Amino acid sequence: MSSRIHPGSPSSCPVIVVGFGLAGLSASCELVVRGVPVHILERQQKPGGNSIKASSGINGVPTRFQAQGSDTVSAFYNDTVDSAGVNLMKMETETRKKLISSLTESSSEAINWLVDEQGIDLTRVAQLGGHSHARTHRGAGLTPPGASIVLKLLKQLQASPLVTLETDTTVTKILKTNAVVVGVEVSHAGETRKIEGPVIFTAGGFAGDSSGLLARYRPDLAGLPSTNEALPGSVDLLVNVSAQLLDMEQVQVHPTGFVDPKEPAKPTKFLAAEALRGEGGILLRHGKRFINELATRKEISDEIMALPAEDLQPTKQWDILLVLDEAAYQATKTHVDFYMWKGLMRKTSIFELENSDVALETIKKYGAVVQGKGVSDPLGRSTFGNWNLENPTFESAVYVGTVTPVVHYTMGGVIFSPKAEVLDSGASPIKGLWAAGETTSGIHGENRLGGSSLLECVVFGRIAGQNAATFMGAHDGA
Ligand SMILES: Cc1cc2nc3c(=O)[nH]c(=O)nc-3n(C[C@H](O)[C@H](O)[C@H](O)COP(=O)(O)OP(=O)(O)OC[C@H]3O[C@@H](n4cnc5c(N)ncnc54)[C@H](O)[C@@H]3O)c2cc1C
Structure with missing residues (x-):
């Protein structure tokens, strides 16, 4: 599919992507393919976040790499709901069900997108804990799945003239005017400045924030080691523009x-x-x-x-x-x-x-x-x-x-819609603001299934990119 910004649309301002793990990469790919400029802000020196560490794989059902006829979307849906836990599914049930449906129904397409459009090998399939079937995909080669997916998408985006990537740059504030998100404030090398544009927030979770968000929401886990980088979580930036949090104690x-x-x-x-x-x-x-x-x-x-x-x-x-x-x-x-x-x-x-x-x-x-x-x-x-x-x-x-x-992973985060819109206290979308990846909540309840985080990054990252592109006036061209 080829698509472009509609001539005459206000396209000079970029879409800002906060955080450059797999959710940010997936969102950026969708913007670039639609001809929308992207300004990516990443606080670390190298992109990839925790996504680049992913070692088991990404879920997808049905795919041509699975044993044929053995698995179904509804089996994947049921496994996800079971894993989320009965008590949590009682809360916000409809929202959770819609998000889980969206995740599981889009999983086959997510694998096809990575394999057929991005050229990533995902031919090996394993069955992980809590899954009723083998549906977690990785490549046959030496590179673990997180690194092979991240590095391939990164290479393609870096080749695009539409992409501006600033590393070592921390987003410190989201700017909102007249109920619309209009940009961010960033800090780089001790200097603060503003960047204008709608925002896709893909800043990951807080499993490595042991003395900050983790201590606030799960003090009992203090002292446990972590697989994540020891860095602060960033979800409070969204709360400051009236976003709502859910399941923060689900770690x-x-x-x-x-x-x-x-x-x-x-x-x-x-x-x-x-x-x-x-x-x-x-x-x-x-x-x-x-x-x-x-x-x-x-x-x-x-x-x-x-x-x-x-x-x-x-x-x-x-x-x-x-x-x-x-x-x-x-x-x-x-x-x-x-x-x-x-x-x-x-x-x-x-x-x-x-x-x-x-x-x-x-x-x-x-x-x-x-x-x-x-x-x-x-x-x-x-x-x-x-x-x-x-x-x-x-x-x-x-x-x-x-x-x-x-x-290892934080299931809680910002409340968002199946369209990846960040919702306010009245469950209305905050205009000009989308989110995807580990920073969001509502899908995994008390327990994320292995392989479903990379999947949520691809599914909702792409949705966020597509909807932000539409907001910018881009139209699918094919
Ligand atoms: C060791 C390990 C193995 C894993 N294996 C798997 C697996 O096999 N399958 C699976 O599905 N999941 C796996 N996971 C979980 C999965 O990798 C992550 O949950 C997922 O990749 C998160 O992606 P993300 O894009 O939301 O966030 P991240 O990849 O963490 O990216 C977020 C980025 O945002 C940046 N950022 C944060 N705040 C700011 C700010 N204020 N300003 C600028 N930048 C900011 C961060 O520096 C980071 O680079 C694994 C996780 C780990 C740690």
Whole structure:
């Protein structure tokens, strides 16, 4: 599709995009393809935000890369609602349902857009925790999905004369005149200035803001390590122009952040991708499995955090072993080789594991369940990825790393509409202001499904870009 600004429209002023992770990139792509100038403001020196770290993939249903005929949009919708939790779905039910419908119904198109229009490889599909089917897409190559998506979109946008990208520049205020958002105030190298234009706010969440928004909304999580950059959340900028917040206390703790044996107390942890469990990996505590490894992140994290923590001041963490057999390793080789290179995982034998007698027995029982030898899993796991270690001995090779729960994602944020409009206290759109990505709320409730954040960035980022382009007078041309 080609499209352009309508001649004579007030197109000289750009659309301002605040934050340049995947939501900002997706919005910018839609503006550029419609001929609308974009002014992107990013506080860090390099674009990519937390999006560039994404390691498991992006959800889409149905796609040509999934096992044919196995999955449906309604199964994805139901999994998302189940994961969001009954109590939260009772609040604002209609709004939440519309957002979840929009997300799940647009997921196939989002994958097609990335693959067919942007040239990104998403051919590998895994089943992550809380999903009833394999629907999380990543590439077959060495680059993790977040980096491959972000770097490709970034390269294309940087080649466009319509794009102005300012890094190291923090948006400090959103400017509103006569109930319309008209620009932002920014700070760069100690200087403050104003930039005019409607605003798409894609500034991410606050999982790394432990002493700010996290301490305000979830003081109980103080001291837990995080996968996010340790930077302040920016959603208060929206509140100052009468946007409303929802679910701010809903914070996702991911069950598996790697404990680096070289720096065990380090507060920022590297994420152990969920694909490791999806492809067959198990979790052991003192040699025993203790939960269905494909339960939701919340269920697994809660189970672990109910135990006494090791107190490694200033970090509070637990000691859980992630174990892969040779076949699960082969299926996740690119991930695991990288983790081994970083010293976060190692190849060893069952004999070397803590409580090796117990661990061997556990692995034998799990193997019997996987082989379907008339035993179902007492912990309720029903899919086992590629695990195929049938008759384990003490000498059998395993790939292991120590993991602990980490603050990972914030489900709460600004209330927005399926058109990505930011809503005020009367649930009316604030003119000239859109939002997308982790900064928004209403979709994930108490628990985001793995792979659905990159998806929301693409789906609602693109919607925000399309609607801001229309606001600027652009018309689809094809
Ligand atoms: C290690 C890790 C692995 C993950 N893996 C997956 C996965 O496999 N699949 C999945 O779906 N999700 C995954 N997630 C979650 C997902 O990556 C993020 O939720 C999502 O990418 C957020 O995208 P975003 O565009 O909303 O925000 P971000 O990518 O965080 O971008 C926001 C940007 O806004 C900038 N910014 C903030 N405030 C300001 C301001 N005031 N002025 C200027 N700039 C500002 C920030 O510096 C940042 O660059 C993962 C997250 C992490 C940390």
